[in-house]
Amino acid sequence: MLFNSFEFIFAFLPVVVLLVWAFGRFASFQAVVAVLVAASLFFYGWWNPVYLLIIVLSMVINYQLGKRLSKRKEKPLLYVGVLLNLFSLGYFKYTDFVLDNVNLLLESPIPLPNVVLPLAISFFTFQQVAYLVDSFRGETVEKHPLDYALFVTFFPQLIAGPIVHHKEMLPQFAKGHASITANNMGIGLSIFAMGLFKKAVIADGIAGYANTAFVTVDTGGTLDFFPAWAGALAYTFQLYFDFSGYSDMAIGLARMFGIVLPLNFYSPYKAVNISEFWRRWHMTLSRFLRDYLYIALGGNRNGNFNRYRNLFLTMVLGGIWHGAGWNFLIWGVLHGSYLMVFHGWRNLCPTLHASKHIAAMGLGWGLTFLAAVVSWVFFRATTFDGAVTMLKGMVGQYGISIPQGIWSRLGTSITSLLDAVGMTASSASSSAFVSVWIWNVCLLVAVLVLPNTQDMFSRSNGSLSNLSFSKHDAFWPGHKWVSRFTWQTTTGWALWMAVLFVAGVMTLSQVSEFLYFQF
Numbered sequence: 001m002l003f004n005s006f007e008f009i010f011a012f013l014p015v016v017v018l019l020v021w022a023f024g025r026f027a028s029f030q031a032v033v034a035v036l037v038a039a040s041l042f043f044y045g046w047w048n049p050v051y052l053l054i055i056v057l058s059m060v061i062n063y064q065l066g067k068r069l070s071k072r073k074e075k076p077l078l079y080v081g082v083l084l085n086l087f088s089l090g091y092f093k094y095t096d097f098v099l100d101n102v103n104l105l106l107e108s109p110i111p112l113p114n115v116v117l118p119l120a121i122s123f124f125t126f127q128q129v130a131y132l133v134d135s136f137r138g139e140t141v142e143k144h145p146l147d148y149a150l151f152v153t154f155f156p157q158l159i160a161g162p163i164v165h166h167k168e169m170l171p172q173f174a175k176g177h178a179s180i181t182a183n184n185m186g187i188g189l190s191i192f193a194m195g196l197f198k199k200a201v202i203a204d205g206i207a208g209y210a211n212t213a214f215v216t217v218d219t220g221g222t223l224d225f226f227p228a229w230a231g232a233l234a235y236t237f238q239l240y241f242d243f244s245g246y247s248d249m250a251i252g253l254a255r256m257f258g259i260v261l262p263l264n265f266y267s268p269y270k271a272v273n274i275s276e277f278w279r280r281w282h283m284t285l286s287r288f289l290r291d292y293l294y295i296a297l298g299g300n301r302n303g304n305f306n307r308y309r310n311l312f313l314t315m316v317l318g319g320i321w322h323g324a325g326w327n328f329l330i331w332g333v334l335h336g337s338y339l340m341v342f343h344g345w346r347n348l349c350p351t352l353h354a355s356k357h358i359a360a361m362g363l364g365w366g367l368t369f370l371a372a373v374v375s376w377v378f379f380r381a382t383t384f385d386g387a388v389t390m391l392k393g394m395v396g397q398y399g400i401s402i403p404q405g406i407w408s409r410l411g412t413s414i415t416s417l418l419d420a421v422g423m424t425a426s427s428a429s430s431s432a433f434v435s436v437w438i439w440n441v442c443l444l445v446a447v448l449v450l451p452n453t454q455d456m457f458s459r460s461n462g463s464l465s466n467l468s469f470s471k472h473d474a475f476w477p478g479h480k481w482v483s484r485f486t487w488q489t490t491t492g493w494a495l496w497m498a499v500l501f502v503a504g505v506m507t508l509s510q511v512s513e514f515l516y517f518q519f
Helices: 006-026 029-045 049-072 075-106 121-136 145-153 166-174 182-218 225-256 274-280 283-294 303-322 326-348 350-354 358-380 384-394 412-420 430-449 491-505
Strands: 400-403 423-426
Touching (some): 029 145, 049 075, 049 121, 049 145, 121 283, 145 166, 182 225, 182 384, 182 430, 182 491, 225 358, 225 384, 225 400, 225 430, 303 326, 326 358, 326 384, 358 384, 412 423
């Protein structure tokens, strides 16, 4: 069941809201928690009831391990618990990939088991690994089993994050925050409507252009300069609005029940360096990798060499977490390399790095955005050769052309100049060429100029966040407009959110999965 589906929006969600309201009014809060756990398990089992056993077994084992670790601090038991979680994740996610490469390397005929990846296993595994580590550190307090079950399964964040932390969620359950109120419903529905619009109208609207380009290169075709860039940028914005939309919908759904989720997405394409990009993109994953992997490897202790090594290894492992494939590994290698170069530059030229001059910030933004686009090519392509072909097209190796329909309207003087620099006319569709570039330009302006959801709902505490990027966001015009776009409980805002919601619902005839579902 997907957030952007009729059965979720018009059946599952209204029933759960009604049940939570009824139990909250006429029964105990623990009954409300039980209802939410049952609803979340139903939501998870809708995909494949068989895999309910995996998530339930995972919760039972980790809850018991956490209880023991919080009392006895047995390091071998911690290792066993972490390894059990990683083994489970590794078996389901990487078995076929490993065996396929063994067969290729050794020319062996080992049959592939075709293991189906259980939904959300990457997310609930990381949540519970963090819980075990913190239990060993003495940073957890024993909670009721139902509270723990809701921490793991709460359906707004279960499928694709945010990767919630027990310190954020369990206190909310213990204090009875889950409640249906007019204020919570108003805020939650508004944020959900914005997320639905981003996903169903924008991300799915541009997806066709990205899919066409990457299918071409993945099946052995080539693209010249403009189609390659158009496809790479289309995916860059598809992924942005898909993940931003999901994050909004998750936060909005949780808020309907009075639960506040952590911020997971904050205008990453406004980042003026790659470190800031990772403080804005999939923020809860970045937090997990920092707190439970980078620091565990040694962090920035013991000199710059070890710091750069730890940064690189953390991002490589982060790439592998995203999926079983060489392209995900390369994506992690790229981001690890980006971070090493950035921190090296910052150490060598601290004055230039600290400059807030518009030219320096503009250059920093351009390099960061370009680096992200290049890395997304490997993230999206299904083959290494396809990614390389796309990048070759982006540097003009397969030529530079524009459709004949546009070429013929430019006039002799302009076409002569274009011909002199090596450009040619092609048989490509003029309307498709213009359409994809209108999409890309408009979306680039939108992500740079318009305020984000967190800014718009800043007065209503839409999500948990103590982050501030004001010093960099001031570089963008939208920073000055935030006050004009702040959500309020007015008729005008209600109508505006209703328009976004209806527009999103009207495009649901062909439901598409969120891109992060596959991870």
